[in-house]
Amino acid sequence: MTNHISCAAMICLLSFSAVIQARKLGHIAIRGHSSNSSSSSSTSNSNIVFGLCSSGNTVQNRILDVESWWQTQNNRLLLVDNVPEGLPALPKGLQVQSSDKWGFVSSAERCAWSQIADTHTAYPNADWYVLGDDDTFFVPEALQTVLSKYNASKPLYMGAPSESGKQNYDLGIWLLSTGAQLGEFAFGGGGIIISRGLMQVMIPNYEQCLHDHDGMIGGDQRIGACVKVLSLGTELTPYFGMHQIDTVHHENDLLAFLEAHPVQPLLSLHHMADVSLPGLGDLFGLRPYVKRNPYGILQQTVCQSKHFGTFSISAGLSVRWWDNSTDISTDNVTDPAMRGTLPVVGQYFVYADSLNTQGNLRSKTINTWYAVYDAPDADSQASASMTKIQVEEPAGPARWTSNNWERLQCSIVSENTADNSVHIVLGSPQTVPS
Numbered sequence: 050m051t052n053h054i055s056c057a058a059m060i061c062l063l064s065f066s067a068v069i070q071a072r073k074l075g076h077i078a079i080r081g082h083s084s085n086s087s088s089s090s091s092t093s094n095s096n097i098v099f100g101l102c103s104s105g106n107t108v109q110n111r112i113l114d115v116e117s118w119w120q121t122q123n124n125r126l127l128l129v130d131n132v133p134e135g136l137p138a139l140p141k142g143l144q145v146q147s148s149d150k151w152g153f154v155s156s157a158e159r160c161a162w163s164q165i166a167d168t169h170t171a172y173p174n175a176d177w178y179v180l181g182d183d184d185t186f187f188v189p190e191a192l193q194t195v196l197s198k199y200n201a202s203k204p205l206y207m208g209a210p211s212e213s214g215k216q217n218y219d220l221g222i223w224l225l226s227t228g229a230q231l232g233e234f235a236f237g238g239g240g241i242i243i244s245r246g247l248m249q250v251m252i253p254n255y256e257q258c259l260h261d262h263d264g265m266i267g268g269d270q271r272i273g274a275c276v277k278v279l280s281l282g283t284e285l286t287p288y289f290g291m292h293q294i295d296t297v298h299h300e301n302d303l304l305a306f307l308e309a310h311p312v313q314p315l316l317s318l319h320h321m322a323d324v325s326l327p328g329l330g331d332l333f334g335l336r337p338y339v340k341r342n343p344y345g346i347l348q349q350t351v352c353q354s355k356h357f358g359t360f361s362i363s364a365g366l367s368v369r370w371w372d373n374s375t376d377i378s379t380d381n382v383t384d385p386a387m388r389g390t391l392p393v394v395g396q397y398f399v400y401a402d403s404l405n406t407q408g409n410l411r412s413k414t415i416n417t418w419y420a421v422y423d424a425p426d427a428d429s430q431a432s433a434s435m436t437k438i439q440v441e442e443p444a445g446p447a448r449w450t451s452n453n454w455e456r457l458q459c460s461i462v463s464e465n466t467a468d469n470s471v472h473i474v475l476g477s478p479q480t481v482p483s
Contacts, residue, residue, distance in 0.1 A: 057397075059382065063232045065128045065307035068346060068453075071157070073145040074165070075082050079110055079395075082465050089132060092262055093097075096122060096175055096176035096177060096198065096201075097124075097175065097176065097177045097179060097189065097192060097193065098123075098124045098125070098126075098175040098177070098179065098190060099123060099124070099125040099126065099179045099180075099181065099187065100125075100126050100128060100164040100166060100167070100168030100177050100178060100180045100181075101115065101126065101127050101164075101180075101182065101183050101184075101185070101382040102128050102160035102163065102164055102177070102180075102181075102183065102268065102454055103127050103128065103145075104130050104156065104160075104184035105130055105131040105132065105133045105147075106131050106133075106134070107138060108132075108133065108145060109135070109137065110184065111127070111183035111336075112125055112127065112137055112143075112145075113137075113138065113463060114183065114184055114186070114321060114322070115143065115183065116140055116143075117186065117321075117333065117336055118186050118188065118189065118339075119142070119143060119186050120142075120189050121140070121141045121142050121179055122142070123142050123145045123189055124142055124171075124175070125142055125144065126144050126145075126146050126167065126168055126171055127143065127144070127146070127162040128146055128147075128148050128164060128167055128168070129145060129146070129147055129148070129161070129185060129342070130147065130148065130149070130156070130159060131147050131149070132145055132146070132147045132440060135443070138312065144165065144171075144435075145259070146171070147181075148162065148167050149208060150162060150166075150326075153469075154263075155421060157265075157266065157267055157268040157271070158259065158263060158271070158279070159268075159271075159273055160268035161259055161268035161269075161271040162256070162259060164241075164268070164272070165178075165180075165243070165251065165255055165272065165275075166252070166255060166256070168180070169248055169252055170455060172297065173423075174245075175245065176196075176201035176245050177196050177242060177243070177244060177366055178242070178243040178244075178245075178248055179191075179192065179240060179241070179242050179245065180237065180272070180372070181237065181238070181239075181241070181317065181319075182238045182241065182242040182270075182319060184234070184319065184320060184321055184322065185238055185239070185240055185306035185318070185319050185321075186239075186317065186318045186319075186321050186335075186336075186369040187240065187316065187317050187332075188314070188315055188316055188343045188345075188346070189315070190317055190343040190344065190446070191314035191315060191343055191446075191449075191476070192316055193292070194314060194344065194446045195287050195288070195290075195313075195314055195316065195449075196242070196450050198452070200244075200246075201244045201246060202245060202246045202281045202337045203247075204244060204246045204247035204250055204283045204284060205237065205241070205246065205247055206210045206241075206242075206243060206244075206273075206276045206280075206283055206284070206285055207233065207241075207242035207285070207286045207287075207288050208234075208235020208236065208238060208239060208241045208242060208245055208285060208286075208287075208288065208291055209235060209236065209287055209288055209289055209290075209291040209292070209293065209426060209434065210233055210234070210235070210238055210285075210293075211236050211237050211239075211293045211295045212293060212294065212295050212306060213295040216236075217233070217252050217297055218242065219332040219374070220266065220267060220270050221233060221234065221395045222263055222342035223264075223270065223274070224276055225262070225274050225277060225278055226258070226261040226262060226274075227277075231265075231270065231273060231274055231277070232271060232412070233270075233284075233285050233287070234267040234269065234273025234274075234276075234285060235269060235273060235274075235285055236269055236319075237267065237268060237269030237290075237294040238269075238270075238293045238294070238319030238320065239291040239292050239293040239294075240315050240316065241269060241272060242288075242290045243276075244357055247280055247283060250279060250280045251275060251276065251279045251280060251402075252285075253358045254279055254333075255275060255279070258278055258279055259275065259474065261278075262274045262275065273285070285467065286352075288313070288316065289311045289313065290310070290311065290313045290314055290315050290316045290317075290343070291316045291317045292315075292317060292318050292319060292332075292476060294318060294319045294324070294332075295319045303324055303326065304366075304367070304455075305328050307326075307347055307363065307366055307402060308347075308349065308361070308363040308367060308369075309349070310347035310348065310349065311362070311457065312348070312349075312454050312456055314343075314344055314348050314449055314456055317463065318332055318335070321331070321333055326366075326449060335347075335365050335366065338348070338364065339365065340366030342364070342365075342442070342444045344444070344445060344446045344448065345442055345444070345448075346364055346365045346447060347364060347365060347366060348363075348364045348365055348456070348457065349361065349362065349363050349364075349383065349455075349456065349477055350362045350364075350442075350456055350458065350459065351382045351383055351455045351459075352459035352462055352473050352475075353394075353459070353460075353462070354462050354464055354471060355464070356373075356464045357370070357372065357373070357464060358370060358371050358372040358373045358377075359371045359377045360438065360471070360473065361381070361382045361442055362473070362475075363407070364440075364442065368438050368440070370435060370438075376454075378403060381394075382451035383456070405415075430463065434454050435469050435470070435471075436468055436469050436470050437470045437471075438470065438471050438473065439470070439471070439472045439473065439477065440473050441472070441474045441475065442457060442474075442475040443457075443471065443475070443476065445452060457475040458475065458477065459474070459476075460474050460475065461473070462474075
């Protein structure tokens with residue numbers, strides 16, 4: 050929620066190993082209520098509504114951020130305290146709407162009200178309500194794929210806690226109106242997903258519930274409280290492909306955190322313009338890859354080359370390389386408990402957008418990676434020994450259509466010792482030669 054500018058002041062940054070451990074459960078494909086699971090294929094982008102909280106002071110700049118992931122088939126509301134004059138032209142499907150019902154209260158209360166009540170009033174028949182901040186980057190194609198596995202008529206509350214253990218503790222110990230503790234709730238920057246079934250349960254008594262919890266700090270905190278009070282038995286369904294990103298001031302921790310993204314589609318990233326990553330700049334540097342392959346962003350694959358060594362590929366972000374002088378197995382790289390013990394990389398590569406024009410988006414995409422010299426743990430003396438890596442991977446949602454989500458594996462590793470380059474072809478576990 051917009052108020053997390055204040056909430057984020059309580060950031061407690063996790064070490065690399067702690068961050069990986071905190072995400073360990075994310076390697077489960079989907080963790081939620083089994084009664085909510087559904088093979089329904091009726092979910093489409095037109096059945097997903099976005100309610101984004103902004104303000105009259107920031108909305109002019111944030112419209113450009115929203116446009117960066119906007120799709121015409123989506124319905125979106127940018128909810129503000131007032132609509133300023135001189136807004137830029139809005140893309141089709143995007144509305145800016147003021148929420149003046151509670152204009153005298155804090156931004157947290159306004160967001161908690163408008164993102165539920167106003168969004169439901171505008172789109173009462175939607176299957177899914179996706180709530181976020183005005184600087185949250187969503188991946189609508191991946192959202193559609195993930196939500197198609199659930200039954201929207203059931204009460205479902207989906208999202209992720211913060212990466213900061215302190216944030217989760219400080220904000221989760223608040224008491225509900227029932228006297229119980231709030232506990233785990235979905236942070237608004239990473240996004241909150243409310244099903245049609247849950248929305249129908251909450252709406253009749255939602256305003257009174259907000260008044261009962263008006264001492265809470267965050268709008269997302271209040272929404273989580275009202276989910277628990279108004280829909281008894283509905284707990285947070287954690288989805289670790291939604292990122293609050295409360296590691297914004299430690300770019301190396303954030304880099305490691307993103308490289309350890311779980312084996313599930315990326316749905317959201319918060320604080321897009323607030324961080325800088327080696328060789329990439331801010332998180333908007335991920336957008337060109339998302340446009341090519343929204344289903345593959347940040348997915349990790351580990352490949353081993355007979356001549357060159359081991360490559361850890363984080364799709365759209367980076368490639369880390371260890372030469373044959375270091376003894377690294379695939380398990381060392383993919384096991385969260387082992388990653389903190391890895392030796393220094395021999396070289397670090399970043400995705401080069403301007404040089405990636407190959408591939409058919411319907412079948413595959415070919416991405417070229419070039420060496421950089423400012424990696425947090427790269428050995429600059431070894432950097433000249435490799436020039437580029439090309440990674441060819443399948444595009445499209447097919448890898449996520451079953452419930453058994455697995456890493457892509459290496460089907461071909463072609464070495465070119467003449468120019469010290471490697472071409473890697475990735476495939477599904479079922480198609481990789483034994």
